[in-house]
Amino acid sequence: MENPFLLRSFHIRWSQLTPDLVVSAVDAALADAESRIATITAQGPEAADYANTFLALEQATELLNETWAKVTHLTSVADSPALREAHNAALPKVSAFQAKIPLNEPLWIRLKAASLRPAAQALEGEHRRFLAETLAEFRQQGADLPKEKKARLEALQAHLAQLTQKYSENVLDATNAWELIVTDVERLRGLPAHALESARQSAAKKGLGSEENPAWRFTLHMPSQEPAMLYAEDESLRREIWTAAVVVGTQVPHANQELVRKILALRQEKAALLGQPHFADLVLERRMARNGAQALAFIKDLHSRVQAAFARESRELEEFKAQQTGQPVSRLAPWETGFWAEKLRKARYDFDEEQLRPYFPLPGVVAGMFEIARRVFGLRVTELPAAAAETWHPEVKFYDMHDAAGRHVGSFYADWHPRESKRGGAWMNYLITGGPQPDGRRAPHLGLICGNLTPPAGDRPALLTHNEVETIFHEFGHLLHHLLGEVGIKSLNGVNVAWDFVELPSQIMENWCWERESLDLFARHHETGATIPEELFRRMIAAKNFRSASFTMRQLAFARMDLDLHLHPVEEMGSDLAAWIRGRLQGYLTPTEPASPTMENRFTHLFADPVGYAAGYYSYKWAEVLDADAFTRFKREGLFNPAVGRDFVNHVLSRGNSAEPMELFKAFMGRPPDLQALLLRAGLV
Structure with missing residues (x-):
């Protein structure tokens, strides 16, 4: 029987994907990809053209990509000792293969030869973009390096994959322990x-x-x-x-301190091999920020704009605690800030987040979100019965999505609650990329959204916080980016865009969680069906920007720490990395007594992947500028205006990486982004 990991059926048979089959499946998929690449390199450079070289390379790794996506997904949602062992046995092979592609000299010679053909020079649209992106990606991954440096880069990539996987496992295991x-x-x-x-x-x-x-x-x-x-x-x-x-990630047997230093050193070495002064410049070369200096300037600019408000908010909280306790004004302990901030919010606005929870039963929130997607984007989402679509856990639901024309644009899984076998956080990912096919058909996409939200209790549905509601809308935005993709080149579809652009489709969706008109579609009391009372809604909106400078500064601190770690060699940081980080973050951290430890040992965004969000955490704020500005069109022309929704699909959601991100943003807004929109929304101007 064929290994079920290798089956490319749209409806995946999760029960058959057992750990003992992982290594043989990955080996077979790797052999298939290597054979296809060998076919490309077997032809002479003079015979190389766009179709038999560029497009053939795109197709060469499809089976491997889909097979490995299933394996890595299962490690995120159904971790077990056997699966972890199988994954870790296959990971070095996959990492080495992926690192080897841009370093394949015969392949690179043929790509360059094909790119110079008159027909290739005349390409337009997504095909021209694909040609340019492929050449840039190869150069950025070391295609022009001499042989000995290529060998070092391959080894380095494989080592990074192993170290970052171990870092991720340490965080998960320490959390669960x-x-x-x-x-x-x-x-x-x-x-x-x-x-x-x-x-x-x-x-x-x-x-x-x-x-x-x-x-x-x-x-x-x-x-x-x-x-x-x-x-x-x-x-x-x-x-x-x-x-x-x-202390997660700091204590044996789950200590990450040495792993962090090794990961930073390897990233720095990789940047140097590829002719960049530091890892941030290497990573950002093809993103909107272009280099580390511009990303850092953006963070410093925002910091200067919110610094005064941040200091005021910190002082207000200290004074409030002193007033409530009768003690002198002093620094709060770090385990007190959330507690006293919640007390202050309740006192100032007579608003407690928990008052909203009964209005956010998970089934109603999801149904309301689908209704918003219908009104704004013309989409119809239907849940399939459990018998019709197998999942990896009984709690997981499966949905089909159709557009206004009745086309099946894609399907997705939703997995919302914590389990010990599931990693923390919330995320979207994809398993199959469909889209326009060479024969003129359009194949559906397959994706997934996951979270770790409040679970149901007894007979009562899961009642969510407003922040958890925003998380669902956020991940659904990423999902729409994938499912609505109309790019014929799979590697340019959906979320495969510059990382400082990828959060625009997700973050813009969060805006519908704050508007009365849209809240009334899904914020219904789980017992009575009543909408949020007007008085409670007014208090919720009044409290919306409570301590917004502090929340903004928290994100800026993460981004600043990330950029500093990747703009400086690890040797410069001394033996006490935490002390070095703290020195860089003067004016960014909430002043507490004792001071909070730095979080490099549990910061999975930066260290659980060979690249991941490393040197890219600023992207959240960068994309917030884009989403705050883009949403002003919906505010101006109608929250559920289908014409604006169509424009957003046509210019952003459907286009993936088929054009420069700034070009796509300007096509939707008619001008470049305006930073002021974010500051206005956050109440900081």
Whole structure:
């Protein structure tokens, strides 16, 4: 029987994708890709043209890409010792193969020869873009290097893949290794009912506690950790959870300190091999920012604009705590900031996030989001019954998406709740890229969205925070970027765009979570069906930009730390990396006593992938400028205006990387982006 990992069926048979089949599947897919590339290089350079070289190379790795996507996806949502072992056995082979492609001298000779043909020079649209991007990618990955440097680069890439995978495993394992069992309900004063019930159920699932003598279990997963940090009156409880959270990735056997230094050193060496002064310039060469200096200038500019408001907010919180406790004004402890900020917000706006939770049952939020997608983008989303589409876990749902013309544009899986076998955070990914085919058909795309949101409790549906609602809309925006792609070149479709542009489609969707007109479509009380009362809505909007300078500064601190780590050689940083980072972040960190530890040892965005968001964390704020500005068109011309929605699909969502990002933005807005829109939305001007 054919290995099920190699089957390219649209409906994946997840139950058959067992760890023992991973290595043989990857070996077969690698052999297929290598054979196809050998066919390209077997022809003489004089016979090379766009179709038999560029397009053939694009198709050569399709089976490998789809096979490896299934493997890596399962490691994210269904981790197990056997799967991890199989993944780690296959990873060096895949990494080495991918690193080897741009370093394949015969292939590079043929690509250059094909690019000079008159027919290739005359290409237009996405084909011209693909030719230019392929040549640039090869050069950026070392195609022009001498032989010995190419060999070093290959080894370096494989080593980076292994180190970053180990970093990721350490964070996951350290997170899962910690739990806090509470048996004294007095320690839990202040916690919302849903958080108490979730903690009780978590303990019960582990065989802890009973009806007569309940126990409550807390973990470092956000739906468990966050309510405790915001609401628990018991400071010792908050301190215990905070202390556990900030040491993730720092303690044996899950220590990442040496891995971080090695990863930074290898990235710096890679940049030097490729003729760049530092890794940031290498990474950003083909992104909107173009280089590390421009990205850093953007971060510093935003920092200067919010610095005064940030200092004011920090002082206000210290004064508020002093006033409430009768103590002198002093620095807060880091496990106090969220708690006292929530108290201040409630006092100032008579608004508690938990008041909104009953209005955000997960099924209603998802249904409302689909209705917004129908009104704005003309899309129809339908859930398939469990018998019609297999999934990797019983909680996972499968949906089909059709456009206004009735075309099946794509399908997707949704997996929303935490499990110990699932990595933290929220993400979108894709498994199959369809789109326009050479024979004129259009094949559907297949994607997925995942999160770690508040789970259901008993018979009650999952009741979400507003922030969790934004997370769903955010990931759905990424998904639309993939599913609505109309680019014939798969590697240019959907989210395969510059990383400082990729967050525009996701972040713009969050805006519909704040408008009365759109909230009324999905924010309905889970028991009564009532919409959010007007008074509560007014308080929610009034509190929207509460401590917005602090939240902005938190993102800027992450971005600044990321850029500094990748703009300087690791040798410059001294033996105490945390102290060096803290020195770079003067004026970016909330002043606390004691100071919060830096987070390089658990910052998976930067270190869980050979590149990932490394030197690219600024992208979140960069793309916020784009999304805040782009949404002004919907505000001006109508939240559900289908004409504006069509323009956004035609100029952004459907175009992928078929043109320069700035060109796509200007096509939608008619002008370059305006930073002022973000500051206005955040209440910072």
